[in-house]
Amino acid sequence: MATVTFLVIGGVGVVVLALALLGGDLLHLGVDGPVSLEVAAGFLGAFGFAGAIAAELIGSPGAAAAIGLVAAFPAAWLVLRLSRSARTMRTDATPTRQDLVGTLGVIVTPVPAGAGFGEVRVVLGGQPVKLYARAQQAIPSGAHVFVVEAPSDTSVIVEETLNPGKA
DSSP states (O other), rough: HHHHHHHHHHHHHHHHHIIEEEEEHHHTOOOOSSHHHHHHHHHHHHHHHHHHHHHHHHHHHHHHHHHHHHHHHHHHHHHHHHHHHHOOOOOOOOOOOOTTOEEEEEEEEOOOOOOOOEEEEEEETTTEEEEEEBBBSOOTTTEEEEEESSSSEEEEEEEOOOOOOOO
């Protein structure tokens, strides 16, 4: 019976972790500080599952609870450190359409002169991005171009380059 009790406690830890990871921000369930949902989930999960293993091996519910506590505190401390690191991790700024201006690209679908759209492939933030492209003159596939304007997030105005450089 003790094993089942410990398994239920560990299962509650898993459910709390799922709530913290999947719905914590949406439901405003997160609590800043040392007793966040992630820490509570780590504590409950480690206590419950370590206690269940100990109850099966030893047979004494009291000893199993002690072993569960010995496992739960380091697990909770580790979860605290990892969740803080994840929350305070520095990331690069999200690229905007203004970052497209000045980039070099390659035409993948011919650009008609004037009002029509073709397609251009540029590298933005280290990733290839395909965008709609317009130009004043017709530009064939494979031509190297320079982005002169970004009127929207998905379209650019380009000019063919004489020196292709790296595109």
